[in-house]
Amino acid sequence: MLICLGTEMSNSNRVTNLPIVGGIVACGIFLVLISIVGIYGAARHHQVLLFFYMIILFLVFIIQFSVACACLSVSQSTEANLALQGWNTLSNRSRMDIQESNACCNFTKTTNSELDQKLSPCPLQV
Numbered sequence: 402m403l404i405c406l407g408t409e410m411s412n413s414n415r416v417t418n419l420p421i422v423g424g425i426v427a428c429g430i431f432l433v434l435i436s437i438v439g440i441y442g443a444a445r446h447h448q449v450l451l452f453f454y455m456i457i458l459f460l461v462f463i464i465q466f467s468v469a470c471a472c473l474s475v476s477q478s479t480e481a482n483l484a485l486q487g488w489n490t491l492s493n494r495s496r497m498d499i500q501e502s503n504a505c506c507n508f509t510k511t512t513n514s515e516l517d518q519k520l521s522p523c524p525l526q527v
Contacts, residue, residue: 435461484508 435457442450475483488496488508500506 432461 435454438450439454439458441447442454485508491499
């Protein structure tokens with residue numbers, strides 16, 4: 402599933418950051434390889450492979466749990482500041498693509514209705 406998600410994101414216009422897509426695909430491939438090791442160890446009753454499979458799965462669980470706790474501990478203001486910093490580092494083309502796909506204008510303006518366009522059109526270069 403992660404491999405398909407990474408491939409779909411590389412084909413879509415929403416996520417154009419290649420390291421993010423590559424990381425998702427690499428995680429998917431890593432999990433598939435670990436699953437193959439587990440299947441092989443279970444089919445052959447190979448206790449050493451199953452032990453290392455169990456250790457690797459435990460480490461993956463600890464990493465996922467740590468990331469989830471870190472994400473839950475971030476406040477809304479910190480999250481907004483991080484998103485604003487990310488927005489400020491984007492190129493103008495990326496900003497325009499995001500604004501077009503989400504029907505918004507700039508980072509803080511959430512609507513881009515026809516009335517808003519007449520009153521204050523979204524600039525081409527933000």
